[in-house]
Structure formats: C-alpha cells, structure tokens
Amino acid sequence: DRALGSSKPGAAAAGIRVLIVDNHALFRRALREHLEASGVDVVGEAADAASAVALSAETEPEVVLMGIRMPGGSGVDATRRLRATVPGTRVLILTVSTEEEVVAEAIMAGACGYLLKDAGGDEILAAIVAAAAGESALSPRIASALIQRVREREPPPASEVGDRPTLTRREREVLSLIVEGRENNEIAAQLVISPETVKTHVSSILEKLNADNRLQAAVQAVRAGLA
Numbered sequence: 049d050r051a052l053g054s055s056k057p058g059a060a061a062a063g064i065r066v067l068i069v070d071n072h073a074l075f076r077r078a079l080r081e082h083l084e085a086s087g088v089d090v091v092g093e094a095a096d097a098a099s100a101v102a103l104s105a106e107t108e109p110e111v112v113l114m115g116i117r118m119p120g121g122s123g124v125d126a127t128r129r130l131r132a133t134v135p136g137t138r139v140l141i142l143t144v145s146t147e148e149e150v151v152a153e154a155i156m157a158g159a160c161g162y163l164l165k166d167a168g169g170d171e172i173l174a175a176i177v178a179a180a181a182g183e184s185a186l187s188p189r190i191a192s193a194l195i196q197r198v199r200e201r202e203p204p205p206a207s208e209v210g211d212r213p214t215l216t217r218r219e220r221e222v223l224s225l226i227v228e229g230r231e232n233n234e235i236a237a238q239l240v241i242s243p244e245t246v247k248t249h250v251s252s253i254l255e256k257l258n259a260d261n262r263l264q265a266a267v268q269a270v271r272a273g274l275a
C-alpha cells in the first residue's frame with residue numbers, strides 16, 4: 049500500500065471526486081477549502097447518514113470522508129448502507145474517536161481506512177489517494193491498537209480446521225505479515241519474493257476471506273485464529 053507520507057500528495061489527489069460527511073458545518077467547510085485548494089473535486093457535503101447515502105448514490109464519489117457520530121444513524125451504519133448502494137465508492141472514516149471497538153466496526157462495515165481528525169492535511173490527502181487507488185489507509189497507532197485489542201478480546205475459536213478458509217502455506221505467511229502491519233515491499237523482502245508475487249497472494253487472500261481490504265483481512269484472520 050502507498051505510504052501515507054508519500055511525496056506531493058496534493059498533486060496525486062487532484063481530480064479525485066470526494067464527498068464530505070460530518071455533522072459539524074465548520075469542520076466540513078475547513079476541510080473542503082483545504083481539499084479544493086489541493087485540486088480535489090469535492091462533489092458535495094452531508095450532515096447525516098441518510099443524506100450521505102443519498103448523495104453518494106447521486107454523485108458517485110470515488111472517496112467518502114465519513115464522520116462517526118451523526119444524527120439519523122452512525123457513520124458505521126452509513127458506511128454499511130453506502131457500500132451496498134454504491135459498491136465502487138471507498139469510505140474513509142475521519143473522526144476524533146480512538147476506540148478500537150468503533151474502529152473494528154467501521155472496518156468490518158466496509159471502510160477502507162480510518163484517520164483521526166487531528167491528522168495533517170498532507171496525511172489526509174495521501175489517505176484519499178490511497179483509498180481511491182483501492183488501498184487501505186489507517187493511522188499506524190490505530191491499526192496496531194486495533195489488532196492488539198482484537199487479539200485480547202477475541203481468543204481463537206475452537207472451530208474445526210474445515211470451517212476455516214483454505215490458505216496455502218505461503219498465503220498464511222503473507223497474511224501473518226499483513227497482520228503485523230507490513231507493507232508489500234517489506235513482505236517481499238522478508239519472504240524473498242517479488243512485490244508482484246506478494247500482490248497476487250494478497251488478492252487471493254482477500255478473495256478467500258471475502259474481505260474488502262487488507263486491514264479487514266487482518267481483523268478476520270485474528271478473529272478466526274488464522275494469524
């Protein structure tokens with residue numbers, strides 16, 4: 049995945065269609081001004097879950113920046129409905145909450161990333177670029193805390209091996225490194241294989257786990273005792 053700190057995120061984000069969803073008008077305006085100054089095409093704003101889903105269906109943005117706490121339903125609910133209505137749209141959660149349980153719910157609902165509202169402007173732009181490219185974007189401290197919390201709260205189930213997805217030995221190795229938060233180039237170096245081969249394994253893993261992205265796959269893997 050592209051690192052959040054990649055160079056010139058503003059240039060890469062230019063032209064990406066984005067919908068901003070948050071119940072605070074001042075925050076929406078400030079964020080919109082920053083994004084538009086960087087060339088992002090902000091197609092609209094919504095202050096509640098219902099409007100977010102309706103506007104997404106109408107404008108078909110590439111990325112939705114989604115708040116968590118809103119009137120008429122949470123951002124998690126809106127994400128689930130939006131992903132069902134406009135499956136091609138990527139949802140990036142943007143909130144002040146650091147509660148791992150909320151993070152897990154958002155990711156499992158289909159969000160491809162999760163950033164805190166105090167993230168820098170370039171970090172948000174880079175996350176938008178990553179989301180539009182089909183990659184995951186998550187604050188590192190949130191990602192590590194999420195996986196650790198899932199491990200602590202949900203011990204591996206005592207299920208039969210046949211109940212679990214059938215992964216090859218190499219896929220299990222790749223999955224374990226994904227759970228550790230490793231990027232594709234790091235996985236390639238550690239396993240002494242090419243980045244292209246890693247991408248192939250990741251695609252196969254996501255398909256077998258029925259996961260939208262690698263973070264969702266990591267959470268499912270820990271929950272199922274696969275990693």
